[in-house]
Amino acid sequence: MLQVKNVSKVYEGKIAYRALSNIDLALEKGEFVAIMGPSGSGKTTLLNMVATIDTPTTGEVLIEGSNPHVLSRNDLAKFRRRELGFVFQEFNLLYTLTVEENMVLPLTLDGKRVKEMNEKAKTIAEKLGISGIMGKRVHEISGGQAQRAAIARAMIHQPKLLLADEPTGNLDSKASKDVMGMLETLNKNENTTTMLVTHDPQAASYADRVVFIQDGKFYSEIHRGKSRQTFFQSIIDTLSLMGGDDRDFSSVRG
Amino acid sequence: MTFRQFAVNNVLRNKRLYAAYFLSSLFTVMVFFTFAIFAFHPLFFEGDIRWQVLYGMAVAGGIIYVFSFFFVLYSMSSFLQSRKKEFGLLMMQGMSTRQIRLMVFMENMLIGFFATLTGILLGLVFAKTVLLLAENVLVIEETLNFYFPLWAIVVTFVSFIALFLLISLFVSFILRTRKLVDLIKSDKQSKGEPKASVTLAVIAVVLLAAGYATALYVQGQGVIIAMLPVIIVVVIGTYLLFTQLSVYVIRRLKGSKGIFWRKTNMVLFSDLSFRMKDNARTFFMVAIISTVAFSAIGTLYGFQSYLTKNLKEMNPYTFMYSPYEVEDNQIQEHTETVEEILNNHDIQTETASAELDYFEVENSGPSEVLIAKESEYNRFAELLDEEKVDAAEGEAIVVADSSRVLIGASKKERLLDVPIELTNGELVQPDQFISSVVMPEMYSYYIVDDETFEALPEPVETKTRLIWQPTEGSEEAIIEAGGILQSQFPPGLFSAIDYSIYTINKTFGPVLFIGLFIGIVFFVSAGSFLYFRLYSDLDQDKRKFKSIAKMGLTDKELKKVINRQTALLFFAPIVVALIHGAVALTALSNFFDYNLVSESAMVLGSFAGIQIIYFLVVRYLYTKQIRRAVL
Incomplete structure (x- = not known):
């Protein structure tokens, strides 16, 4: 479904900096993949390329066989609002809008009918347990609620690909578990391909597969078996093998 | 929520962000409209005021309009700059460039429409006040009465709606970037420290010195010949002064740890150097605009005093x-x-x-x-x-x-x-x-x-x-x-x-009044420029002082930093303008061979006084805002 082919990213500047080199990655339809790596390893850069926020220097990204980076500006906008959902670490909700309005924004931009938007908002809010805060403004709700609202916004248009950048980075462990559980459920129930970038081994253990990258290069990957607990342990093991300091992967980012 | 509802809510629920832009637009409309009330005054069409005055009015009106255009454009572009991240997020949600343009266009027309309406209303009140003042201060009682300015309203309304339309079309230039990542991270990226070249800094000094020396040296008719080249040289010199010399000086100051690492200097200078790119442009504009205001008012006032003083000296007896x-x-x-x-x-x-x-x-x-x-x-x-x-x-x-x-x-x-x-x-x-x-x-x-x-x-x-x-x-x-x-x-x-002086004041009054008015308009616009500049950094400053306060910053130190920061912003361009104005008025008195020291001192002194009051008020408000955020 998603193919990342031989992608490299070089940041030009006084000293050119190679953030990613020759990354290959493929996601099946409905797969849930987590990308892990130490700070500065290039995982967010990789996600931004897939999200069409940033462009690769060489190589290409194919989503369902076509490369979104070659689309015209207008087609790209349509592609984003129909095919992609994005969850950020800082929630990035528009604070001028209510929770409900934030959720329906991608549909609004697409010019959908109000009735349809209301129905969809209601359905997804129930799934995520945020029906009670639909009328509230962003500054009135907690971090966990904000992230759930952001997930609702990312999922409301039933995207083919859901991208999450450190979605638990600003949350406590209880809220993290809730949010990750929801992402897992949505992934299974809606069959939405999901790509997650995280520092947090706990969060990564909800995925089907974890891909490790280091210094912009592919390091290794592990698949989840039956038990999430064993998967969590093997993630920790791999991280220590990578030579990184354990503290790099604490669930609260410094 | 339809797209239109979204755009409207975005404005209505985010008033503070839009307020600065709205107010500066409103202010510009008000100034233009008040001017238009005078320009379209029936007196100028039926009375015995000569066509030169009418011509002068048309030129002044044109200047104000062009100036308004740049002012609104500038406010608008810094307003949009501060919203880059928002646009990035919206594009992430799939908003197309066309939709962003449509949204900004709608917002702009909404703000522009209300700014024009309110500006005209406030302008009516303002004009009435100015007329009352004028009647008491200057001897023009029977001539400039208040009237219902239908033409002024029509002209102002049409001109400004056209202006806002035109400016809305400029948006595409500001949002050209294709790279979403730049937009989304824009609030975290510094605009970069501007670079200064030593050569250009030296050129700034040389140009200013040469301009001043020429202006002060030439006598009589030479003043007219030297005027244009001196103005050009000084304008370029001023530009380089703010964009190069000041940056260079700040860099040198930062380079010396003895100064830079001393107490709160670090906070002050680091900010200064990072904001200099924006500030330099504002400073330059404010300095030039204020110089124009000072010189215009000084010239008129000097000319009037030249006429009456002569008369008084020739006729010491009643x-x-x-x-x-x-x-x-x-x-x-x-x-x-x-x-x-x-x-x-x-x-x-x-x-x-x-x-x-x-x-x-x-x-x-x-x-x-x-x-x-x-x-x-x-x-x-x-x-x-x-x-x-x-x-x-x-x-x-x-x-x-x-x-x-x-x-x-x-x-x-x-x-x-x-x-x-x-x-x-x-x-x-x-x-x-x-x-x-x-x-x-x-x-x-x-x-x-x-x-x-x-x-x-x-x-x-x-x-x-x-x-x-x-x-x-x-x-x-x-x-x-x-x-x-x-x-x-x-x-x-x-x-x-x-009686003779009364007659002079009566004929010279309206001209002096209009000159004064235009000068004041320029000066006040310069002030609002500075105000806008300061407030566009408010959020950033709040965040900055909040984090510094956590490390331990006494109230006194906080006040000191804000005081210096605001003082620099308010006085750097005005001091330059005052010096420019003093030199210009000296050249003028060389031309007339008439001593204008007391007149210049009075004009420049009162502007300096107004600026100080303005500074004190703004500093008070700004400090209050910051302290509320910090505590």
């Missing part, structure tokens, strides 16, 4: 009768008429008369020179409360030319070298040199003591002067009586100074 080719019995008749009219107006006067004798003196410039009797001079001096003189026997006092005579200082003392020859062949040497307005005489003259006066040869010409100095009587009565008296006699025979 009423003066100077018969010329008039029979003796007519003089008697005229005197009676004057007394009668003064009586009718309840004006009590002290009166004095004098025979002024003119003698032939060689090498004296004008061939006939007044020689005044000491006792007569002192009698007149007493009426004016001026100092009396005491000429010793066989000596003469030389009184300088009136300031209206445009000659060099050395020539003014020419009579000192010319002795007076008496009938007995003795020579009287002048030994004192004074300036005085006691005798209404244009050129330099002598005063001798009464005995020496008797020994003078026959005068070439004798002029009679009769003066009346009121001791009682209202100002209005004096002006009114003066008007009647001046029309009673052939021109030149009778002068009533208060």
Whole structure:
């Protein structure tokens, strides 16, 4: 479904900096993949390329066989609002809008009918347990609620690909578990391909597969078996093998 | 939520962000509209005000409009810059460039429409106030009355809706970037420290020095020739001063740890250098605009004082009768008429008369020179409360030319070298040199003591002067009586100074008023520019001080940093403008050969005063906002 082919990213500047080199990655339809790596390893850069926020220097990204980076500006906008959902670490909700309005924004931009938007908002809010805060403004709700609202916004248009950048980075462990559980459920129930970038081994253990990258290069990957607990342990093991300091992967980012 | 609802909510629920932009737009409309009220005043179409004034109005209107355009464009672009992240997020949610443009267009038209409406309403109130003020301060009571300015409303409305339309179309230039990542991270990216080149910094100094030197050096007609090149050189110099020299100086200061790492300096300078890119442009514009305002007002005010001061110096007495080719019995008749009219107006006067004798003196410039009797001079001096003189026997006092005579200082003392020859062949040497307005005489003259006066040869010409100095009587009565008296006699025979000045003020009033008004408009716009600049950094400052406060920053230190930061912003461009203005007015006085020091000092001083008040108010508000965020 998603193919990342031989992608490299070089940041030009006084000293050119190679953030990613020759990354290959493929996601099946409905797969849930987590990308892990130490700070500065290039995982967010990789996600931004897939999200069409940033462009690769060489190589290409194919989503369902076509490369979104070659689309015209207008087609790209349509592609984003129909095919992609994005969850950020800082929630990035528009604070001028209510929770409900934030959720329906991608549909609004697409010019959908109000009735349809209301129905969809209601359905997804129930799934995520945020029906009670639909009328509230962003500054009135907690971090966990904000992230759930952001997930609702990312999922409301039933995207083919859901991208999450450190979605638990600003949350406590209880809220993290809730949010990750929801992402897992949505992934299974809606069959939405999901790509997650995280520092947090706990969060990564909800995925089907974890891909490790280091210094912009592919390091290794592990698949989840039956038990999430064993998967969590093997993630920790791999991280220590990578030579990184354990503290790099604490669930609260410094 | 439809797209339109979204755009409207976005504005209505985010008032504070839009407020700054709205207010600066509103302000611009108000200024333009108030100006339009005057420009379209019926007086200018039916009255006797010349076409030059109309032409001047059209030019000024054009300048204000162009200036408004750039001001709104600038406000708008910094407003949009601060919303880059929001646009990035919206694009992430799939908003197309077309939709962003549509949204910004709708917002802009919404803001523009309301700003225009409110601006016109407030402008009406403002204009009424200005007119009231003008009536009291300047003598233009019957001419500039308030009217319902239909034309002004139509013109302002159409011009500004067109302006906002045009500016909305500029949005695409600001949102050109295709890279979403730049937009989304824009709040975390620094705009970069501007770079300064030593060469350009030196050029800035050289250009300014050369411009100033030329402006101060040239005299008379040379001022006109030098004007344009000097203006160009100084404008370029000013630009480089703010974009290069200031950046260079800050860098040097930052380079020295002894200064940079001292107490709160680090916070201040690091901010300064990072904001200099934005500030430099604002500073440059403010400095130039203020210079224009200062020079315009200084010129007008100086010109008016030049006219009235001359008149006052030539006519130190309230009423003066100077018969010329008039029979003796007519003089008697005229005197009676004057007394009668003064009586009718309840004006009590002290009166004095004098025979002024003119003698032939060689090498004296004008061939006939007044020689005044000491006792007569002192009698007149007493009426004016001026100092009396005491000429010793066989000596003469030389009184300088009136300031209206445009000659060099050395020539003014020419009579000192010319002795007076008496009938007995003795020579009287002048030994004192004074300036005085006691005798209404244009050129330099002598005063001798009464005995020496008797020994003078026959005068070439004798002029009679009769003066009346009121001791009682209202100002209005004096002006009114003066008007009647001046029309009673052939021109030149009778002068009533208060009435003459009243007439000058009356004709010059509207011109001065409009000049002042335009100057003030420019100055206030410059102020709002600075205000806008300051407030666009408010959020950033709040965050900054919040994090510094966590490390421990006393209230006093916080105040100190804000104080210096605001003071620099408010005074850097104004000080430059004041210096520019002072140089320009000096050049102007060189051109007129008329001393404008007190007028310049007054104009520049009052602007500096207003700026200080403005600074204090803004600093108070800003400190309050920051402290509320920190505590």
